[in-house]
Amino acid sequence: MILTIKKSDEEILESLKGESAVFIIACAGCAVKSHTADKQAVETISKLLSDNNIKVLGIEILGAVCNTQKAQETLSKNINFQKAKTILFLSCGTGVQAVGSFSDKRLIAVLNSAAIAAVEPSYSKFCSVCGDCILSYTQGICPKTRCPKSLVNGPCGGFVNGKCEIDPAKDCVWVLIYEKLKQNNALDKFLNRFIEPR
Numbered sequence: 705m706i707l708t709i710k711k712s713d714e715e716i717l718e719s720l721k722g723e724s725a726v727f728i729i730a731c732a733g734c735a736v737k738s739h740t741a742d743k744q745a746v747e748t749i750s751k752l753l754s755d756n757n758i759k760v761l762g763i764e765i766l767g768a769v770c771n772t773q774k775a776q777e778t779l780s781k782n783i784n785f786q787k788a789k790t791i792l793f794l795s796c797g798t799g800v801q802a803v804g805s806f807s808d809k810r811l812i813a814v815l816n817s818a819a820i821a822a823v824e825p826s827y828s829k830f831c832s833v834c835g836d837c838i839l840s841y842t843q844g845i846c847p848k849t850r851c852p853k854s855l856v857n858g859p860c861g862g863f864v865n866g867k868c869e870i871d872p873a874k875d876c877v878w879v880l881i882y883e884k885l886k887q888n889n890a891l892d893k894f895l896n897r898f899i900e901p902r
């Protein structure tokens with residue numbers, strides 16, 4: 705099981721700068737067991753949003769956000785999710801990226817994935833539980849885990865035709881992040897930020 709901890713209100717609000725409406729996804733799997741996606745956690749984040757004039761377009765509580773197929777099935781039937789441009793996650797980083805694998809929306813991580821508890825072995829390829837989640841800045845794609853060099857401030861420059869120099873079967877994760885930053889007009893914001901190496 706992945707233990708999660710809520711980010712500070714300041715960090716959450718900073719990643720929401722310029723947003724006027726969001727859709728919330730909460731995970732009833734691991735995160736609810738960490739009390740970071742239970743009823744009270746949803747109420748707390750909803751209040752923070754309303755206090756800062758950010759409308760909540762809808763809330764979906766998924767059994768386990770990391771179950772990509774089920775998440776896609778459920779969310780494809782949710783009109784408010786379809787309408788939303790920005791999605792806020794009460795889930796671990798894997799849940800964020802599971803939804804990112806079928807959605808181009810802007811993804812905001814509210815929780816830090818802090819540790820893997822003993823209930824299940826680690827099998828995640830999306831999150832290495834660094835404890836200080838940067839998905840809100842990298843468009844919901846984790847370079848710490850998905851770049852073989854764990855580069856968090858841009859690519860190594862070795863990619864060829866968008867493929868990783870270490871594993872040419874895979875896309876360079878920084879090419880994916882760059883394309884999504886461009887699509888969401890967030891390149892300037894990203895380029896002015898230094899991310900401490902995980």
Ligand code: SF4
Nearest residue numbers: 797831832834837846
């Ligand atoms: S930055 Fe990556 S490794 Fe760290 S918590 Fe987020 S998804 Fe996990």
Ligand code: SF4
Nearest residue numbers: 851859860868869876
């Ligand atoms: S090519 Fe891209 S994904 Fe591969 S090591 Fe370099 S930056 Fe990382």
